[in-house]
Amino acid sequence: MRGINIGYVNKIQVKYNYILIKVNINVPSVLIPKNSLVETTQTGLLNDTVIDITPLKNITVQDIENINVFAKSCAKSLFVCHYDYIKGERGLNYDDLVRAATRISQRFDDPVLFNLVNVLLQNTIYISNEFIELTDIIVDTAILIYDYMYQIFFSQM
Template identity: 45%
Template sequence: MLILIEVYKKQYKYLKIFFSLLILSVCIFLSIFSFLSVNQKPYSLFVEFDDAYGLKQGTPVTYKGVNIGVVNRISLSINKVVVLLTIRSSKTLIPYNSIFEANQIGLFNDIIISIKPQSNVNYSSKNIKVLGTDEMGFSYTLAKFLPHDSYIRGYKGISYDDLIRSTTRIAQRFDDPRFFSLFYLLLKNSLYISDEILILIYNSSIASQMIIHSVVSILS
């Protein structure tokens, strides 16, 4: 009986140590996760477009080709469409001079919002000025970067629909008989003008030869 009690005590001791280590590991993991979450707190940007261009909730947002966020919400009004972007990390700074475009990419014409800065920004402590801390708890140094809740104008970028539409218009122009008649008339006039120019050059060369021959005869 005493042996069984000793065995149970040892097992209880080992279980106690195991659960203590497990709880300690969970606490360390949660601390690290919370620290990373604080340092990568997201922020929002509002972008105004003339049209939705196929944008929807969850559409990727890229900066120089790197995915940095998603479309969170789309608001429709009479004359515009306002898109709320969620940028995942406050460490992702976007220059003020950046262009926001809705582009179609890939074989399936997927829509993305691409952000492209018009020029490089010299990111150094001398050029960056701290403007304070916003209500979300992180500071923006932002004489040159977009702060939280900025309102930006967006534009239509690459669209395969527009390309197909333009190609169709060009094909329709070539099918138009008036185009061929105009092209034939232009070609005919070009040939006539080229013939006249050749005749003029030939006559000019003959006249110059006659003048040179006359001058040589007089001098001799």
Template identity: 45%
Template sequence: MGNISSDIRSDLQKILFLLLIIPFVILSWFTINKTFAKTGYSIFVEFDSAYGIKPGTPVRLRGLNIGSVVDISSELNSVLAIININSDKLIIPKNSLIESNQTGLLNDASLDILPLEDVQCDSNVGLNPTANTCSDAKIICHLSYMQGDRGLNYDDLIRATTRISQRFDDPRFFNLFYMFLHNGVELTDQFVSIIADLSELLAYSSRKLK
């Protein structure tokens, strides 16, 4: 009887363990699928420099936030950013310009996707970025590799302003500017003198004709 009771107790423990495991597995499966549904799809974008890009940098399509930068790494001669698009319903034309811009008072970086052409929506075939039949020639598919460009960058503006200020501080620039101004004044005086002579000549001719 003792052996039978221990066997029953062991079976009950196994059943209780399975009853606890099954809901946990089901819940985990739903959680993973829900997370996967939210992740959308990812693309790789290569830049010459980071330009302030970091994980969490927003990605915009036609001015609307559609995703963010997940990770960024330094390659041999470039910087590679991994971008996550929130939904696979967002269709991005393959012929698009991806720019890194800095906006706002804090020069916050953002990636702007600028489509250069429209996608023909006559058929949904091949227009799912995550599908195996995704047409890479028409749209940006999952795990596509794109080349990014530099857009509006305040560092370039500051650098250009610094160069201009340095030019103004250069004595050679002031000497050249003074020579140009002096020659301009002389030419203006000569031009005024010629106009005065022509006026006198026209006045003398008009008196002769009368």
């Protein structure tokens, strides 16, 4: 939870439309808010699968006072109680990353895209050359105007 190891997966049950995972929390002082984002993600070089629990709301001291996750009164609290369920989602994993990278590389391998990028670069070079010529003409015109104004104002003195 928030990057800290607080427990371990005890049991996994695969059902038709979902997977049920029983998690044992080692630290009794850890309270998991019911309004939390629960995701499975893969980390490390060996693709270790972890369950990330991220609280979505800040908890105040008043919320924590006199809470006992083993009591029947816990059901009305903001926290996950003993033997409660919380719905999770599938998070990021290595396979999704490989698939996305493959799709991107296939898009860049497309000859039509390569030709379009080539035409774009050629047109950019052409436009930049035209812009350089235009600025040269503007500079030459500004110099002529400056010389003309200089002669008009200083020849009258």
